[in-house]
Structures are given as C-alpha cells and as structure tokens.
Amino acid sequence: MAQTPTTFEVDGTAICTRRMNAGMDVQQLADQVGITDSYLRKLERGDRTRMTPGPYQALRAALNADENELLRAPHPNPPERK
Known part of the structure; x- marks a missing residue:
C-alpha cells in the first residue's frame, strides 16, 4: 500500500502558469487553497x-491539476556521492 508523502516538492512556475491561465490573482488562489498570499508568492x-x-x-x-502536474521534475542524474 502506497504511503502519502509527508511533503510534496512543487514547481512554482507550473503553479504560476496554471493560476494565470485560470484567471486568478495570487490572493484569490491563496484564499481558495487556505494558505497566505505570501506563502503562495514564495512557492x-x-x-x-x-x-x-x-x-x-x-x-x-x-x-484542476492532475496528480503530478504541479510537482518538480526529479533530477535526471543526481550527483554522485564520494
């Protein structure tokens, strides 16, 4: 059974693009989500x-975003640890 992550790493550019395409300003989206406009701007x-x-x-x-649409893409080649 898959466990829900404790946090999600989001893509701020994708959030901003979706918000603007939806015709919402930062305050409107923040109010709808239940977060502060300051936090949304930082995201x-x-x-x-x-x-x-x-x-x-x-x-x-x-x-109205799908499951992964607002997430940051994983790094394709993580740096090797020495």
Whole structure:
C-alpha cells in the first residue's frame, strides 16, 4: 500500500502558469487553497518548494491539476556521492 508523502516538492512556475491561465490573482488562489498570499508568492518564485499534503491537494483541486502536474521534475542524474 502506497504511503502519502509527508511533503510534496512543487514547481512554482507550473503553479504560476496554471493560476494565470485560470484567471486568478495570487490572493484569490491563496484564499481558495487556505494558505497566505505570501506563502503562495514564495512557492511561485521558488523561495519555498515544499507543501504538506492538505494544502497541496487543495492547490491541485483549485487549479484542476492532475496528480503530478504541479510537482518538480526529479533530477535526471543526481550527483554522485564520494
């Protein structure tokens, strides 16, 4: 059984693009999701990249986004550890 992650690493550019395409300003989306407009701006700028499951699910629902659409793409080749 798959376990829900404790946080989701989000793509701020994808969030901003979806928000603008939906015709919402930052305050409208933040209110709908239940987060502050300051936090949403930080997510969109990439200053913050992690969200807990509840707000992330609310963000996905508000933007009508699929399961992975707002997540950061994994790094294709992580740096090797020495």
